[in-house]
Amino acid sequence: MEDAKVVCRQWGYPAGVYSLRYLESKYGQGRGPIMLSNVRCTGTEAKLTDCPADPWEQNQCTRDQEVGVMCRGTRTEQTNAARELYDMIEQLEEAYAEKEEAYAEKEEDFFQTLKEEDEAYQEKKELELVAEILAQLEDN
16 A cells, blocks of 8 residues: 555655555556566655665566556646656666567577577488488398
């Protein structure tokens, strides 16, 4: 609950907030990497990144452990902290897209290498078989 207070305050909403597990939330399951886990706000922090938590992108979380935050009240003018959070989210999304592209390239390279190694192995086996047949023919 304290985590939700910090998030809402950071985004310019007054107190009176609550968090929901995604299964209960109208927003549904998240997508992309889970960035934070084990967040332990006291409720006094100015922004979510001030709260103690596990290192970014280093967690054992599953989608059923995600939460959504609902803020009550009318949003006041966007705070500097909210702008910072929005910018940080954009940067993380860009970094995620870059990582995803790099992983796709590595995966493609891996499968190409695997295919080439398999073809080389098959060729070696065929040559061994031909050599074995030739050896048998010479013996006869």
